[in-house]
Amino acid sequence: MRLTPEQLEEFDREGYLFLPSVFSPEETRLLREEAERVYALDREEVWRESSGAPRTAFAAHTYSEPFRRLGRHPRLIEPVMQLLDGPIYMHQYKVNAKAAFDGEVWQWHQDYGTWARDDEMPEPRAMNISVFLDEVTAVNGPLMFIPRSHKQGVQDAGHDLETTSYPLWTLDRATVKRLAEEGGIVAPTGPAGSMLMFHGTLVHASPPNISPWGRTIVYLSLCHVDNHIRRFKRPEWVAHRDFTPIEPLADDCLSELAAGQKSAGQAAE
Amino acid sequence: MRLTPEQLEEFDREGYLFLPSVFSPEETRLLREEAERVYALDREEVWRESSGAPRTAFAAHTYSEPFRRLGRHPRLIEPVMQLLDGPIYMHQYKVNAKAAFDGEVWQWHQDYGTWARDDEMPEPRAMNISVFLDEVTAVNGPLMFIPRSHKQGVQDAGHDLETTSYPLWTLDRATVKRLAEEGGIVAPTGPAGSMLMFHGTLVHASPPNISPWGRTIVYLSLCHVDNHIRRFKRPEWVAHRDFTPIEPLADDCLSELAAGQKSAGQAAE
Numbered sequence: 001m002r003l004t005p006e007q008l009e010e011f012d013r014e015g016y017l018f019l020p021s022v023f024s025p026e027e028t029r030l031l032r033e034e035a036e037r038v039y040a041l042d043r044e045e046v047w048r049e050s051s052g053a054p055r056t057a058f059a060a061h062t063y064s065e066p067f068r069r070l071g072r073h074p075r076l077i078e079p080v081m082q083l084l085d086g087p088i089y090m091h092q093y094k095v096n097a098k099a100a101f102d103g104e105v106w107q108w109h110q111d112y113g114t115w116a117r118d119d120e121m122p123e124p125r126a127m128n129i130s131v132f133l134d135e136v137t138a139v140n141g142p143l144m145f146i147p148r149s150h151k152q153g154v155q156d157a158g159h160d161l162e163t164t165s166y167p168l169w170t171l172d173r174a175t176v177k178r179l180a181e182e183g184g185i186v187a188p189t190g191p192a193g194s195m196l197m198f199h200g201t202l203v204h205a206s207p208p209n210i211s212p213w214g215r216t217i218v219y220l221s222l223c224h225v226d227n228h229i230r231r232f233k234r235p236e237w238v239a240h241r242d243f244t245p246i247e248p249l250a251d252d253c254l255s256e257l258a259a260g261q262k263s264a265g266q267a268a269e
Numbered sequence: 270m271r272l273t274p275e276q277l278e279e280f281d282r283e284g285y286l287f288l289p290s291v292f293s294p295e296e297t298r299l300l301r302e303e304a305e306r307v308y309a310l311d312r313e314e315v316w317r318e319s320s321g322a323p324r325t326a327f328a329a330h331t332y333s334e335p336f337r338r339l340g341r342h343p344r345l346i347e348p349v350m351q352l353l354d355g356p357i358y359m360h361q362y363k364v365n366a367k368a369a370f371d372g373e374v375w376q377w378h379q380d381y382g383t384w385a386r387d388d389e390m391p392e393p394r395a396m397n398i399s400v401f402l403d404e405v406t407a408v409n410g411p412l413m414f415i416p417r418s419h420k421q422g423v424q425d426a427g428h429d430l431e432t433t434s435y436p437l438w439t440l441d442r443a444t445v446k447r448l449a450e451e452g453g454i455v456a457p458t459g460p461a462g463s464m465l466m467f468h469g470t471l472v473h474a475s476p477p478n479i480s481p482w483g484r485t486i487v488y489l490s491l492c493h494v495d496n497h498i499r500r501f502k503r504p505e506w507v508a509h510r511d512f513t514p515i516e517p518l519a520d521d522c523l524s525e526l527a528a529g530q531k532s533a534g535q536a537a538e
């Protein structure tokens with residue numbers, strides 16, 4: 001899977017790229033069911049909303065075989081190697097739930113703001129790539145981007161420890177307003193299996209989910225190996241310290257696992 | 270302004286009808302500026318979020334000339350007389366702000382649930398008609414409807430006095446989920462000046478507004494005069510007690526006022 005010159009140009013200009021239905025329903029179902037299993041685990045990596053509903057499972061690639069494979073999937077890794085122009089490592093891995101009714105807000109922020117301030121990542125040669133495990137619609141708390149905001153570098157931010165259970169460096173309102181007046185706000189929506197990639201300095205947020213439907217998205221934060229973090233303040237399972245270049249697996253690494261589970265299920269019946 | 274047979278059928282089936290750009294930019298601007306003036310008033314009818322941002326101005330038609338005219342505008346009154354099949358009176362009048370960043374949630378509810386329980390309105394021969402004073406988009410807290418939910422009558426509800434500054438009879442989660450599995454959820458969006466009408470038993474909600482843009486909507490709750498409320502528990506400016514049939518004004522009643530203000534402004538320069 002290679003991005004076209006038009007796609008590379010669009011990512012550079014807008015700061016994000018949305019590719020619908022990159023993963024098959026079968027691959028997506030495998031990951032969706034695995035997310036449920038992971039959220040039920042009693043582990044320090046699994047964070048909850050104040051209601052107790054799951055919010056984020058960190059580092060799921062280290063304790064789940066489907067998520068391990070997704071973390072090395074060529075449909076994710078190869079486009080990011082292309083965009084970051086070289087070998088990459090996994091800086092962070094999150095399975096974000098945004099639970100039905102209870103899923104809370106993520107305030108306006110830049111991910112690289114956190115990576116720079118908390119982790120001393122030298123440059124924004126890092127980005128996110130995400131996979132929708134549920135359909136994302138206007139009604140279940142979609143991710144909102146301010147297009148082209150990534151071109152304006154790292155913005156001042158305050159450390160928000162109160163709004164939600166997750167500490168976040170968030171932008172002030174005047175900055176958000178100024179950037180949104182220039183770039184607008186978009187909320188990319190699409191079916192489960194869609195892929196959304198965005199620059200480390202792109203300003204984004206997501207509203208609470210008041211709908212009766214959950215909305216799970218996996219986020220891989222990938223960084224050029226030369227640009228690895230210098231400071232180990234956050235737990236290893238939040239900001240990883242293994243800078244080994246990721247070797248992509250085969251394109252069928254997930255469908256193979258799904259087929260195996262299915263045949264095992266049938267054999268057991 | 271008359272609704273077509275197709276529009277009447279759609280309203281009956283889906284429980285709502287969306288008509289984009291019914292009011293001109295000039296008419297909308299007049300109302301938008303008037304909303305700002307009204308929100309700045311220190312009156313008991315003007316309610317605020319916990320942040321102090323405006324949430325709702327009740328009964329604005331009783332202390333504002335532009336909103337008085339809107340409350341008798343033929344583009345609002347005539348279609349509702351058609352749908353409710355006879356003379357109507359104003360049960361409630363609200364200018365809802367949903368302020369930038371601070372606008373809070375309205376949980377899932379049916380307006381007629383409140384009208385029946387609090388005001389003893391005999392039957393759901395009453396409905397809402399609203400006018401967007403700002404563009405409503407997926408990112409600034411749009412109204413969300415569960416289509417066809419109005420066909421299932423009044424649902425059980427609990428009196429929510431805690432979530433926001435406004436007491437509301439809200440539906441339980443199992444009911445919302447069941448209705449949404451059947452009817453889906455839609456979020457009608459469109460330019461300022463658009464009109465949205467919906468049945469008194471249609472289940473709806475709106476999420477917080479995390480965008481940097483306000484989203485003001487005027488709501489008229491109109492009721493057939495024979496179906497007037499029997500109980501006067503809520504303040505008169507929340508649930509009106511004047512059951513006089515509304516006589517629509519001329520179609521240019523707002524544009525005339527806008528033109529008058531403009532020429533007065535020019536004369537003063």
